[in-house]
Amino acid sequence: MNSIDIAKIAGVSRSTVSRVINNYDNVPDETRKKIQQIIKENNYVPHASARMLAGVKNRVIGLFIIDMKTDTNGKQVTSSSYFTPFTGSVIENASKMGYNVLVSIVSKQKDYKKVKEIFYNKTVSGGIFIGEKNGEPEIKEIINSGCRVALLDQAVKSDEEVYNKCIIVNADNYYGAYKATNYLIGLGHSSIAHIVGISENLSGIERFNAYKNALTDAGIAVKSNLIVKGDFTINGGYNATKKLLQKEIPTAIFCGNDMMAIGAMQAIEEANLNVPEDISIVGFDDIEVARYINPTLTTVRMKLLEMASIATNTLITSIESNSNFSANYTLPIDLIERNSCKALK
Structure with a gap:
């Protein structure tokens, strides 16, 4: 038996079962009790929870590339040479800290449901988002549920408490x-x-x-x-x-x-x-x-590679220290003069 079977018996979604298993508070009490009773009756031990009970830390972070735009040839932004070095840098920095990286592309708004399940099921201990819409509500929900998140290219809004619960890394x-x-x-x-x-x-x-x-x-x-x-x-x-x-x-x-x-x-x-x-x-x-x-x-x-390094290292540090760590970085830029510009007389 797995969480999908539990969800079918309870008549709820798999993500709801995951929230109950991982003790999130955004589940009605009646639903929570019903799911807990089914789990008990079927002697179900969730895999991720069993790992945590055994004292084993999940050493996986997620890299979520949000790519909902296609050009007129149907080619997505992730095919560009912008994302490849960033992804490589995240993997390299995570590996140095003993972590693996699960890379996932969000190409439709409904894909956020799968992203939430990855977090709620404890498949990852934290996640980095790049390419997201500024102020994306789905990501705010993930942060507010207690998940550890690092965001690239996100405005810091002082009047929204959610941005004090995550790591934000921007270029200037x-x-x-x-x-x-x-x-x-x-x-x-x-x-x-x-x-x-x-x-x-x-x-x-x-x-x-x-x-x-x-x-x-x-x-x-x-x-x-x-x-x-x-x-x-x-x-x-x-x-x-x-x-x-x-x-x-x-x-x-x-x-x-x-x-x-x-x-x-x-x-x-x-x-x-x-x-x-x-x-x-x-x-x-x-x-x-x-x-x-x-x-x-x-x-x-x-400085895209440095941004990747800061996001990865800061996120993993917060996971390792089990702290509610938040940070806001803005990296400086440089103008590189080459041959595509001409001075007018």
Whole structure:
């Protein structure tokens, strides 16, 4: 007999059985007593609970990559070179601390149900989320249930207690985007377009806001014709740039990430224009390929591997110490000047 059988007998979901087994308080008393009685009558010993009774610590953490966006070719964001090094760094750092990593991709909102079961069943002792929508309610529920969580790319809201119960690691997206836009302004550009990333993500929101504020602070009008929505993928950047060039040809484009910048460069070439002679390009992230494309890409370097290390090590430390540890980190960025930008005379 397993927890699925218990759930069928009780007429409840498997996750409800898991919550009772792991003594979470978000279960009605009547339901709790019913499930406990069924467990007792069937002499069921939950595997994870048996491990804990034996004094064996579950040395597994989860890495949950939230990827609900696809480009027009049906390709998801996780296919990009952004997530691969991050995943590798999490696994490497966890391994050094004697932990294994369960990697799971959330591609639909309903997949959060499975994520909750992984936590509630004690399959993992804690989890790292990357790519999530800013302020995602499903993740808040997991944190409020007492699970240990580290979040990447999440706004810290002082008026919400939930953000004092987890670990948050961010890059300084706002300053990086402001610096990138200001760099183009310093080169003499005033017709600067922006290809926006995923607008529900903190990184997309902050980079867009910084772009607008940098223009305003320099006395340059923010023009709606120069703002096009992308999706953090190469194809998204390509399509956004084609759409942009049909409306107006700017002298520079600040792209919300390097993947979209690569797509933008392809669209510019197909329009018989050149980078940087006709249009300067700045990206964000400094993925490995940025230094090898032609022309090499000016971009904002984000310390993604360090972010992975901090999230992993801090999470495991909180598990090992059995403490209600919370922390908030914001890592600095660097502007990397290469060959995709040109100063205007």
